[in-house]
Amino acid sequence: MPEITRLVLTVSGFLLSNKKMYQTIHEQISVAGVYDHGRLKFTPKKIKWRQRLYTVDEITLTSDVKDGGVRQRFYSMVCGPNVYRVVFNRDTEAWWLEEVWCE
Amino acid sequence: MLHVDINSYFATLLQQENPYLRNRPIGVVKDIGRTCIIAASKEAKVFGIKTGSVLSEARVLCPQLITIPASFDRYLDATKRLKTIFASVSPDYYIYSLDEVFIDISQCGRLYPDPYLLAQTIQQTIKDELGEWVTCNVGISYNRLLAKMGSEMGAKGSITTITQENKDAYLATASFADVCGIGFRLAKKLKAFGVTTPYQIRFFTESELEPIVGSFWAGELLRIAYGENSHNLSLLDRQLPHMKSVGRSITGYRLYNDENEIKRVIFNLLEEVTHKVRRMGLTGRQVAIGLSGSSPRYGQFEQIKNNAPMSWHAHKTLQHYVCHTNELFDIAYYQLYKKWHRSFQVIRFAVRLGMLKPIAQTNQPLFPDWHKRAAVYSAMDSINDTYGLFTLRSGSLVNQPIIRPEVTGFLGDREYQLGYT
Numbered sequence: 282m283p284e285i286t287r288l289v290l291t292v293s294g295f296l297l298s299n300k301k302m303y304q305t306i307h308e309q310i311s312v313a314g315v316y317d318h319g320r321l322k323f324t325p326k327k328i329k330w331r332q333r334l335y336t337v338d339e340i341t342l343t344s345d346v347k348d349g350g351v352r353q354r355f356y357s358m359v360c361g362p363n364v365y366r367v368v369f370n371r372d373t374e375a376w377w378l379e380e381v382w383c384e
Numbered sequence: 385m386l387h388v389d390i391n392s393y394f395a396t397l398l399q400q401e402n403p404y405l406r407n408r409p410i411g412v413v414k415d416i417g418r419t420c421i422i423a424a425s426k427e428a429k430v431f432g433i434k435t436g437s438v439l440s441e442a443r444v445l446c447p448q449l450i451t452i453p454a455s456f457d458r459y460l461d462a463t464k465r466l467k468t469i470f471a472s473v474s475p476d477y478y479i480y481s482l483d484e485v486f487i488d489i490s491q492c493g494r495l496y497p498d499p500y501l502l503a504q505t506i507q508q509t510i511k512d513e514l515g516e517w518v519t520c521n522v523g524i525s526y527n528r529l530l531a532k533m534g535s536e537m538g539a540k541g542s543i544t545t546i547t548q549e550n551k552d553a554y555l556a557t558a559s560f561a562d563v564c565g566i567g568f569r570l571a572k573k574l575k576a577f578g579v580t581t582p583y584q585i586r587f588f589t590e591s592e593l594e595p596i597v598g599s600f601w602a603g604e605l606l607r608i609a610y611g612e613n614s615h616n617l618s619l620l621d622r623q624l625p626h627m628k629s630v631g632r633s634i635t636g637y638r639l640y641n642d643e644n645e646i647k648r649v650i651f652n653l654l655e656e657v658t659h660k661v662r663r664m665g666l667t668g669r670q671v672a673i674g675l676s677g678s679s680p681r682y683g684q685f686e687q688i689k690n691n692a693p694m695s696w697h698a699h700k701t702l703q704h705y706v707c708h709t710n711e712l713f714d715i716a717y718y719q720l721y722k723k724w725h726r727s728f729q730v731i732r733f734a735v736r737l738g739m740l741k742p743i744a745q746t747n748q749p750l751f752p753d754w755h756k757r758a759a760v761y762s763a764m765d766s767i768n769d770t771y772g773l774f775t776l777r778s779g780s781l782v783n784q785p786i787i788r789p790e791v792t793g794f795l796g797d798r799e800y801q802l803g804y805t
Binding site: 364 | 397400403404458515768769775
């Protein structure tokens with residue numbers, strides 16, 4: 282790699298990581314919520330991560346992502362001062378905490 | 385005709401997702417380490433940061449800029465949800481890009497006597513579906529050109545109506561950036577003649593415009609000057625039975641000089657192209673490959689600064705149709721790339737399979753080997769459709785980072801992304 286390219290990549294990587302960013306976690310979590318059978322919708326209310334319980338204040342965005350037949354539902358949720366990206370694997374029915382927004 | 389344009393789509397969705405990002409300048413980059421801003425929030429745009437800005441320059445303009453990597457899968461999902469909304473308004477809609485749609489309500493006059501009220505309802509429905517932070521502009525007019533121009537000219541979250549009566553006022557105040565089809569270079573040419581708004585073109589005749597912009601654009605510009613649909617927007621009325629070509633390109637993080645790496649990237653991109661083509665039941669007979677980069681004597685940035693990027697492109701039109709990766713790779717890599725003596729390091733790779741036709745309408749080879757391979761690819765596609773693309777892949781792609789499919793903002797493969805998933 283030319284020296285100038287390496288230098289620029291390093292600098293931009295530093296700038297990106299030095300600012301507010303999502304921290305990748307990718308750990309399994311437990312989730313409790315409410316299933317509304319009228320709207321066929323599940324709403325997470327509490328998540329348990331590393332033996333700590335977090336109350337979900339707001340679900341800000343949900344997305345259904347499909348990679349082949351593997352269907353995943355992403356939930357972006359505000360719990361107190363933090364924002365969490367949680368993913369529900371609809372095939373394995375497992376919940377993962379993917380990312381946490383950190384200052 | 386309605387044109388709906390979500391404001392600063394990628395950045396707005398990020399701000400919707402994360403309340404702490406709201407009212408802050410956001411620059412969306414393709415991935416960590418990338419230096420090109422592919423979308424900017426409205427707060428960042430105030431500082432002059434726009435799509436295509438270089439990160440280092442953007443940071444000079446706005447030191448507090450927050451950069452976030454894009455999540456294309458999630459943007460595509462949001463577009464699919466928007467599509468459901470638009471389909472509920474009228475059956476005549478066209479998803480123009482990931483964040484834009486044309487909705488023809490001319491056949492639904494009795495349902496929607498007041499288009500302005502309908503536009504307000506659409507704005508609210510989008511907020512209900514995607515979140516309160518997601519705003520959109522709506523342009524209302526009697527054709528696509530003016531509807532899009534209206535939504536481009538309006539303030540964020542506004543509704544603009546352009547009629548036969550007020551269109552001249554809009555055409556006289558619009559900049560060429562607001563007009564669909566007129567790019568930066570064409571606008572620059574016109575500016576040299578003192579023409580900065582579409583209305584001013586009316587003062588030229590076609591024969592006067594021809595030497596400046598060529599015969600096609602002379603007629604086209606005059607149509608635009610009078611508020612008529614441009615050629616590219618008229619093409620949206622064509623009913624294409626299937627996609628004409630499938631391509632894939634990628635710009636790397638760095639310059640590639642190692643032959644094995646180049647070979648693997650080309651194979652990876654072709655694997656994605658052929659998977660898409662087979663999934664749509666198509667096959668093609670024109671193979672194209674293009675590479676661009678920089679001479680080893682220069683760093684890539686010096687080359688770009690000198691405005692002399694090096695590129696190479698080749699294509700081959702076959703007498704027969706191909707849809708298997710090995711066939712395509714043989715042509716693109718061995719018959720085209722290897723016959724060219726590479727003179728520069730590569731940063732951008734592009735491959736394409738064109739002249740597509742449904743497999744059912746083509747004659748398949750009789751060779752038993754071909755049918756064995758077809759069975760293998762069919763099984764492979766079936767597994768990858770179930771467990772995700774590249775779950776099962778060629779040995780050439782083992783032990784190396786996989787370049788995965790991604791959507792583009794202009795949604796060139798809209799039929800595949802919105803129709804086959």
